[in-house]
Amino acid sequence: MDNYSVDPNKLQVEELEFSKGSFSRVYKGWYLDRSVCVKVIRKDMLDPDLLVFINREIDILKDLFSKTHKNIVEFIGVGERESLLFLVTELVHGGDLGSILRDSSIQLPWLLKLHIARSIAEGMRFLHSKNIMHRDLKSNNLLVGDDWTIKICDFGFAKSLNPTSLTNTICGTDEWMSPEVILGMPYNYSADFYRLEERLPQNNFDIDLEELEKIRPEECPEEFWKLALKCCSYYPKDRPDFDSIIDSIDDIITVQESVEFPPTPIIIKDPNFNDQNALENWFMLSNLPGDILDDSFEMDNVKEESIDFSDEEKFDEEEEEEPPRSRRWYCSIC
Template sequence: MEHSPVIEESALKALQIPTDGTDVWEIDVKQLKFGDKVASGTYGDLYRGSYCSQDVAIKVLKPERINKEMQREFAQEVYIMSSCGAFLLSEFMTGGSVYDFLHKQRGVFKLPALLRVAIDISKGMNYMHQNNIIHRDLKTANLLIDEHEVVKVADFGVARVKSQSGVMTAETGTYRWMAPEVIEHKPYDHKADVFSFAIVLWELLTGKVPYEYLTPLQAAVGVVQKGLRPTIPKSTHPKLKELLERCWQQDPSERPDFSEILENLRHIAKEVHH
């Protein structure tokens, strides 16, 4: 699995990215050490490495595969990462993804741990949205676990700066996690990420893949035309159930934003703790 750049507020200082408004900066290549290749794709390879003794993942693009569109996409990704305060090289996440934990390792989250994970995700998403960035592909495969069991939002490959967001296409993102307005090619905003978060929360609660008996396309049609949603387990904490249902409302304006979600989750976590 590709380990993508993650939100890390201290990273701007750590990599000494200029904060004077210029976009041009570079790392000290002499401090960059390559390790094993961990993934290979059509457009590039991913290596484990270190930068100034910090474990990082290094993305190397294949020159023969790079066209204008790829350059534009990569520049967009770099811009998003730097404006979010993210490692350009990216921290190397040792724990894999939440998707792998749930579906490959058959891991489960008990309520206190589940709430901690949901709070971690909400912090990352709130930070992105405050910086006018919509993720557009929030799902458990893009949530990485570090060595301290902190979950971080990853994969900025399809994220877009909000001011540039017009009508986005449904080919972006993943149908099982996608908001109805995105599936329908309608204009959308940051509330599309909130819908995806609800599906992620359901996945954390159940350990199942959303709409597992349907093809992605059947799921998409059901979500849009019939208001289809996964079934929430009866044992779910009532306040968590209520929050989840609000997050996947058909009408985006009825969904809360991440600052409110964060507040709600912290409140539930306090109740559970006492």
């Protein structure tokens, strides 16, 4: 056993799923008296190309384990039992940023949004300083901690890359791909700068400024809007790096602090207390003590509802019909 090995016999996993796919499930769980997030993968259902990306994600997480950063999800370890692979990371209670941004009942003040953007940029700067390119940066791969610290996750498409090198692999999620990735052209770290921004109205990969102005939030700081446009520049050389992005956001925050004084509160119109994720988000957004969340993760409760992974038929159940979602791309060129 190495430092990253997880003993499946000491891993307790709850019934409640975070998410599921054709070959994996994500659960809450416990390992060595701490709450964790567990991705359970059916290795026998993977094609060779996907297995390459999963093994690469494990290798990158192991590499980052010795270089922990507050904006990178903590890797705990990996374990195996027969055809099942367990990928264990820290449990981040707030869920993913995408779910929060899409929830119309939650209104975040711009000052908080700026701090979130800075938190993301800090994590990405750290990755790039370690010669790691994420290649699938998007709101669904950003976890929100109790104190609004953003943690970057999902390194399935990440790759170690020399700063002067280029790569050709078409991978990621189509809505967040930079033009050079979509066109199959060689690209480098600048593709991650592009992914920092949400998808904007485009015309042949060029920004349609007229259409863009129609969706610009009225309260959005003008300088932040300009920064977003720079990150979405067609030519990689015109995009700012994360050092420049962080410096720009710091300047914008300084101005916004004088605009939002006293600080604008987070508004929650109608939290759905019947939904566990909404409940956890409500605790987090309301700045309630973190130990309130921990009450639902007592060891006795988890053991009573834990899953016996010796029964693999659970993964053979017919998949439910899911709504259309963004496509994730990969190819066999690594």
